[in-house]
Amino acid sequence: MSIIKTVIGLWAGYEGGIGIRNIIERHTYYNEAREYCNEVGKPMLRIGMRKYFWEPPDADITVDTNPEVESIAGGICADERNLLFVDKEFGVCINQHTLEHLNSIGDVEKAVKECVRVSDITVLLTPSPYSIFTNVFNPNHNLRLYFDRISNAIRVEENRCNVRSIGQAMVVKELPRIYTKGIGIVIYNEFSSLM
Secondary structure (H helix, E strand, O other), X not given: OHHHHHHHHHHHHHXXXXXXXXXXXXXXXXXXXXXXXXXXXXXXXXXXXXXXXOOOOOOOEEEEOOHHHHHOOOEEEOOOOOOOOOOOOEEEEEXXXXXXXXXXXXXXXXXXXXXXXXXEEEEEEEOOOOOOOHHHHOOOOOEEEEEEOOOOEEEEEEOOOOOOOOOEEEEEOOOOEEEOOOOOOOOOOOOHHHO
């Protein structure tokens, strides 16, 4: 019985650490993004509205497929795969935990292309593919994404095991290579201190 308690304790500590890192990471990227947008005089775009009290605030413009987004200031109900904004309209686009809900690698590619198109810098936040905690709690995660920040690439896999997770980020200024197997290209950006 003590072995089971030890394993459960280790697992809870591991998942708790990922959760705390996720919260800190979200706020750090949000604050850096806000600072950049203020410096360049452009608004910030957030894909995926705030759902929990511990998340950073919504941005100047927040896009979500949930119609409730229209009840917040700057909220627009729209699809992240077809954003109705001009090229480079935003300083930063933060795509916060939406990509894993899409249905295919093609959908991820469209969404990332749109985020990169409408902003100077794009911050992609998705669940960690290594966390077990959210496996049970979020059956709506259709995909698992693995970010390779060194090669500027995103590997996308179908979430066959319903493995759910929290906490990883990637900052991009140019479109990353999105693939199921292989390698990508190197990228540099203003947020390199966070990478």
